[in-house]
Amino acid sequence: MKSRSLAFVGTLAALALASGCAAPAETAPAGSGGSGAPSAQVTAVAKDDAIAAMLPADIKSAGKVRVASGVSFPPMEFFGPDNKTVLGFDADLGAALGQVLGVTFEFQNTNFDGIIGGLDAGRYDLGLTSMNDKKSRHDRVDFIDYLNSGTTAMVKKGNPKGVKERLDLCGLNVAVEKSTAGDFTIDAVNKECPGAGKPAATKLPFPDQASAVQALQSGRADAVVTLDLSLAYDVKQNPNAFELALKPFDAMPVGIPVPKKSTELRDAVQAALKKLQETGVYDQLLAKWSLQDQALPGAPLNQGK
Known part of the structure; x- marks a missing residue:
């Protein structure tokens, strides 16, 4: 401070x-x-x-x-x-x-x-x-x-998987912190994937947010999903590594x-x-x-x- x-x-x-x-x-x-x-x-x-x-x-x-x-x-x-x-x-x-x-x-x-x-x-x-x-x-x-706060997705810089909307998360490996907005969001997205003709996302749940971000950084995950207030901060701190792929949605x-x-x-x-x-x-x-x-x-x- x-x-x-x-x-x-x-x-x-x-x-x-x-x-x-x-x-x-x-x-x-x-x-x-x-x-x-x-x-x-x-x-x-x-x-x-x-x-x-x-x-x-x-x-x-x-x-x-x-x-x-x-x-x-x-x-x-x-x-x-x-x-x-x-x-x-x-x-x-x-x-x-x-x-x-x-x-x-x-x-x-x-x-x-x-x-x-x-x-x-x-x-x-x-x-x-x-x-x-x-x-x-x-x-x-x-x-x-x-x-x-709304929910969004953070991806590696350059958005290599081309995530532009929620259903673009279908078929990807998505890291989330257990029992958080990201966890519930991927459950909801996976219900919509079959109707869009896409495979469900593979949800990677972690006990804390830091581990979810590390999974993206290491390449284990294709995206991290959680509240925009946290992911926007991660991008601000690491602008050469990450970017936000989606506008915040489902504000609560x-x-x-x-x-x-x-x-x-x-x-x-x-x-x-x-x-x-x-x-x-x-x-x-x-x-x-x-x-x-x-x-x-x-x-x-x-x-x-």
């Missing part, structure tokens, strides 16, 4: 160290192939006592929120050069939400496909990991929606999953997110990570279909 106000650095330093995530004011080099954060100016936010009072008693007592995150999805969440510090938009958002609520958002890395199960089991309080708000998940969690909200029973926590985090939007910090974080096109105002609940 680039230059920022010294006051903000001081305000968040303890929070960043305690949580293992990068405070929005921390400094790191940009353009380092995913190891650093971009430049931007982000304003500090004071604790809001009224919103903090909405937190459940156990979280107030613990002074922290246990956050489940699949930390391999730049620019949303990824490890810094020390392989410990969590960087990215979600990390910064968690730090800012923690400021408003007066608690630490403690990121815990886990496989994406195990996050909702971990919330059910009580291992985590919520997820902050670029999870699509899907109606099929509403029986287990509520979503506080904070971004919009991205939300913070909270267990159904945790209504107090849900309402407190929603109020804190609205506070960040009202103060302009949300817009500053979007600008910092080049996510302005994915903005979703109002912090609505359960907007997914």
Whole structure:
């Protein structure tokens, strides 16, 4: 992350160290192939006592929120050069939400496909990991929606397989992260392939997004499919290696999953997110990570279909 106000650095330093995530004011080099954060100016936010009072008693007592995150999805969440510090938009958002609520958002890395199960089991309080708000998940969690994102495909530079539309993925080896938008998208595409007279795509599922990208880089996969907000970042970091083959499609909200029973926590985090939007910090974080096109105002609940 680039230059920022010294006051903000001081305000968040303890929070960043305690949580293992990068405070929005921390400094790191940009353009380092995913190891650093971009430049931007982000304003500090004071604790809001009224919103903090909405937190459940156990979280107030613990002074922290246990956050489940699949930390391999730049620019949303990824490890810094020390392989410990969590960087990215979600990390910064968690730090800012923690400021408003007066608690630490403690990121815990886990496989994406195990996050909702971990919330059910009580291992985590919520997820902050670029999870699509899907109606099929509403029986287990509520979503506080904070971004919009579509799905796209990333291919090697020059697009050697000529992918120009969704059904061009038929017959290809396609890497996806398990239980993500890309995983579900290839299932949907494969239902359409026979009608187009094409063989189904061979889906290559991986436990994390970094492995899916590596499969494309090594030639094991012909394409990677997932949310545009992540693949656009990969292309920006590696413009000579990758390109986007498709315009984003099937846009849907991205939300913070909270267990159904945790209504107090849900309402407190929603109020804190609205506070960040009202103060302009949300817009500053979007600008910092080049996510302005994915903005979703109002912090609505359960907007997914």
